[in-house]
Amino acid sequence: MTISFARSKLLRRQVRQDVLDLLAHYDLGLDNDVEYMVEAREDDGALVACGGIARGVLKSIAISDSVRGGGFALSLMTELINTAWDLGRHDLFLYTKPDNEVLFAQGGFTTLASVPG
Numbered sequence: 001m002t003i004s005f006a007r008s009k010l011l012r013r014q015v016r017q018d019v020l021d022l023l024a025h026y027d028l029g030l031d032n033d034v035e036y037m038v039e040a041r042e043d044d045g046a047l048v049a050c051g052g053i054a055r056g057v058l059k060s061i062a063i064s065d066s067v068r069g070g071g072f073a074l075s076l077m078t079e080l081i082n083t084a085w086d087l088g089r090h091d092l093f094l095y096t097k098p099d100n101e102v103l104f105a106q107g108g109f110t111t112l113a114s115v116p117g
Contacts, residue, residue, distance in 0.1 A: 003048060019037055022050055029060070030052065037051070038076065038079045040075075040079075048066060049072065049076050051077075053080065055089065059094070074106070094109050098114050098115075101114070
């Protein structure tokens with residue numbers, strides 16, 4: 001299985017729906033301020049991961065169970081950070097659920113605040 005990354009502005013209806021479906025599967029949503037989305041798709045076009053960029057904030061990040069483990073999250077984060085850098089966004093913040101703080105700490109992010117619940 002080969003996974004390819006792409007960047008989009010979610011202008012195509014089907015791409016947007018794929019992202020919304022993946023996010024909803026993990027009880028996440030797509031905030032209106034997301035400007036760019038990094039998508040990871042299998043050879044057959046199935047969306048297996050995504051992450052959004054809203055100014056200097058990384059958000060709406062979801063990874064399908066089928067590709068979790070083996071360092072895939074780091075690959076997605078690398079794509080997101082590279083995309084943000086290309087857009088001139090050098091100071092980045094990340095919104096995530098508290099359960100995922102350890103994962104993102106492994107990618108170099110530090111918890112600034114945590115909200116219970």
